[in-house]
Amino acid sequence: MKVAVIYHEDFGTDGHSVLKLRIKPSFDALMKSGLVDGKDVQVLRPKPVLLGLVEDVHTKEHIENIRHEPYNMIYYNVALLSAGSVVMAAEMVAEGEADNAFAYTGTAGHHASPGSCWGFCYFNDVAMAIVRLREMGLERFLIVDVDPHFGDGTRNIFGDDPDVFHINFNHQSRSNYDTTNNNYDVGIGFNAENDQFLNELVSVMELAKDFDFQLCFVIFGHDSHRDDYGGFDLTLSAYPKMTNIIKDAVGDRGIVFVLSGGSNGKVASVAIPGVIAVLAGGWPV
Numbered sequence: 001m002k003v004a005v006i007y008h009e010d011f012g013t014d015g016h017s018v019l020k021l022r023i024k025p026s027f028d029a030l031m032k033s034g035l036v037d038g039k040d041v042q043v044l045r046p047k048p049v050l051l052g053l054v055e056d057v058h059t060k061e062h063i064e065n066i067r068h069e070p071y072n073m074i075y076y077n078v079a080l081l082s083a084g085s086v087v088m089a090a091e092m093v094a095e096g097e098a099d100n101a102f103a104y105t106g107t108a109g110h111h112a113s114p115g116s117c118w119g120f121c122y123f124n125d126v127a128m129a130i131v132r133l134r135e136m137g138l139e140r141f142l143i144v145d146v147d148p149h150f151g152d153g154t155r156n157i158f159g160d161d162p163d164v165f166h167i168n169f170n171h172q173s174r175s176n177y178d179t180t181n182n183n184y185d186v187g188i189g190f191n192a193e194n195d196q197f198l199n200e201l202v203s204v205m206e207l208a209k210d211f212d213f214q215l216c217f218v219i220f221g222h223d224s225h226r227d228d229y230g231g232f233d234l235t236l237s238a239y240p241k242m243t244n245i246i247k248d249a250v251g252d253r254g255i256v257f258v259l260s261g262g263s264n265g266k267v268a269s270v271a272i273p274g275v276i277a278v279l280a281g282g283w284p285v
């Protein structure tokens with residue numbers, strides 16, 4: 001299989017109120033696109049992540065906080081299911097069952113630190129996936145966070161980890177490359193348009209491709225679109241180009257796209273099938 005798409009309808013019903021309205025329209029658009037008619041792209045259903053993985057990443061106090069008010073149980077359950085989606089996607093790529101994967105989510109993860117969270121994030125899904133992949137014997141990872149908000153939770157977890165290269169696009173105006181810890185903050189400003197974003201992406205991927213990683217996570221927030229709520233001023237044509245640039249640099253090491261910020265159903269309905277089409281090697285003819 002070229003692309004495993006991990007999807008659960010609860011993401012669209014029980015997901016965070018800001019994030020959930022894009023889920024069903026974008027999935028319906030994917031199903032109508034022709035991409036999933038053959039064997040190359042297949043849709044699979046996730047299960048909630050194992051609690052042991054949550055406890056490997058987060059403090060007991062944090063887990064208890066998410067289980068109860070003020071966050072309430074409904075986000076606890078969908079956050080576990082979202083992390084289960086990302087872990088399943090990562091396992092499938094690591095085991096060679098899929099070349100690449102796209103994990104739908106109902107809550108996001110990159111603002112979740114071991115003991116705190118904010119911004120529609122509860123548990124750090126990518127961190128749990130990396131714990132799981134390390135149990136399977138993989139060691140080194142590239143994380144490309146193209147969501148326009150700074151992924152502070154992911155940085156708090158992996159900032160000192162020499163075996164994780166963390167590229168973190170954000171809407172600050174300055175970039176910073178910490179070579180000791182393989183952390184690259186790419187600040188391109190609130191109003192960054194396609195060319196600036198894509199040119200910066202080419203540069204950082206050129207640098208990152210020589211880091212000896214085994215699997216790449218892309219934290220994909222389409223809140224970077226000019227009609228969505230986050231920073232950046234991108235248009236729809238940026239997303240397939242972005243995916244191509246990342247795919248070229250990663251080669252056959254495997255990519256797991258993780259759905260992050262974004263609420264606009266019209267944007268998601270074009271952007272998500274476009275990303276999956278590039279991962280699959282093109283639209284069916």
Ligand SMILES: [Zn+2]
Pocket residue numbers: 147148149221223230260261262
């Ligand atoms: Zn965001």
